[in-house]
Amino acid sequence: MPRVNPENLDLIFLEETVWVLVGEVDLPSYDFSLSQFFACRRPWLRPEPIAAIGRFGAATNYDEIYHQLAADEIFLIHSPEQHLLASELPRWYPLLEGLTPKSLWFSEPPDIAIVEQAIGLPLFLKGSRQTSRHQAALSIIRSAEDYYRAIQIYQEDPILRWQDLVCREFVQLRPVPSEPTAKIPASFEFRSFWWRGQCVGAGQYWSTSYHWNSDEERAALAIAQAAAMRLNLPFVVIDVAQTITGEWIVIECNDAQESGYTAISPFALWQNLINEERKFSELHRDV
Numbered sequence: 001m002p003r004v005n006p007e008n009l010d011l012i013f014l015e016e017t018v019w020v021l022v023g024e025v026d027l028p029s030y031d032f033s034l035s036q037f038f039a040c041r042r043p044w045l046r047p048e049p050i051a052a053i054g055r056f057g058a059a060t061n062y063d064e065i066y067h068q069l070a071a072d073e074i075f076l077i078h079s080p081e082q083h084l085l086a087s088e089l090p091r092w093y094p095l096l097e098g099l100t101p102k103s104l105w106f107s108e109p110p111d112i113a114i115v116e117q118a119i120g121l122p123l124f125l126k127g128s129r130q131t132s133r134h135q136a137a138l139s140i141i142r143s144a145e146d147y148y149r150a151i152q153i154y155q156e157d158p159i160l161r162w163q164d165l166v167c168r169e170f171v172q173l174r175p176v177p178s179e180p181t182a183k184i185p186a187s188f189e190f191r192s193f194w195w196r197g198q199c200v201g202a203g204q205y206w207s208t209s210y211h212w213n214s215d216e217e218r219a220a221l222a223i224a225q226a227a228a229m230r231l232n233l234p235f236v237v238i239d240v241a242q243t244i245t246g247e248w249i250v251i252e253c254n255d256a257q258e259s260g261y262t263a264i265s266p267f268a269l270w271q272n273l274i275n276e277e278r279k280f281s282e283l284h285r286d287v
């Protein structure tokens with residue numbers, strides 16, 4: 001994750017409705033040129049204070065950016081606390097318990113016996129925030145040897161070494177066609193974006209070909225909505241997957257400010273968000 005300098009961000013008043021602070025990150029699944037599709041104003045004089053959605057990727061220094069912008073009367077929609085709640089499993093897990101695989105976390109890798117007793121094998125290993133680029137050998141742990149080999153690498157990996165170690169119950173997910181690689185295999189999994197508790201976009205998580213029917217979509221979004229309600233954050237992403245036995249579970253949540261669009265149309269997502277925001281300000285006008 002890079003450091004972001006708030007001075008380099010572009011502050012846009014999108015469709016006279018919502019403020020967005022944009023920084024390109026050079027990832028096709030993340031960047032989206034709002035001004036090609038929407039009316040974007042960059043007023044010289046702006047009201048103070050304003051709330052703004054950050055679209056500048058995952059930053060190592062969210063806290064610092066938040067406070068630096070706040071000093072200019074620009075408030076990111078998530079406080080540093082809310083950002084952590086959406087991003088770090090040890091923060092969100094207590095709220096989502098029961099909707100998501102059983103999980104434990106450790107500041108130092110424990111003995112395999114401890115994890116095996118609490119969770120069993122196989123288990124799913126990751127950092128408190130993320131995996132290391134979905135490498136299967138570092139996440140899908142079938143034996144004590146797999147575990148010790150993985151944690152050795154965690155301690156040296158630039159993405160993983162700073163994070164707490166998370167051990168999750170391994171859940172057999174419904175597979176979807178994918179080429180065998182060293183990555184975690186694709187499963188029947190969908191991402192959903194929730195703006196003020198409303199779904200503004202949902203679609204396939206993996207870039208292989210699979211689709212949900214209307215019953216599956218309804219069941220998947222019901223679980224995602226339950227998770228979004230429990231988190232009660234302004235702008236959150238919920239990833240859900242179907243298990244091999246047909247149940248829907250939450251894989252993880254994230255701060256939607258830093259989440260990639262996956263197969264979701266960014267145009268439709270921003271259009272829905274603008275519409276929701278218009279309804280919201282109608283309701284809250286002159287109260």
Ligand SMILES: Nc1ncnc2c1ncn2[C@@H]1O[C@H](COP(=O)(O)OP(=O)(O)O)[C@@H](O)[C@H]1O
Nearest residue numbers: 101124129130131168169170171184187251252
């Ligand atoms: N507990 C689990 N059991 C089985 N598969 C899992 C489990 N957790 C995650 N996965 C699979 O691994 C993928 C990556 O895990 P995830 O927690 O989303 O990591 P990241 O934060 O790096 O995206 C998920 O998209 C899902 O397919």
Ligand SMILES: [Mg+2]
Nearest residue numbers: 130239251252
């Ligand atoms: Mg993920």
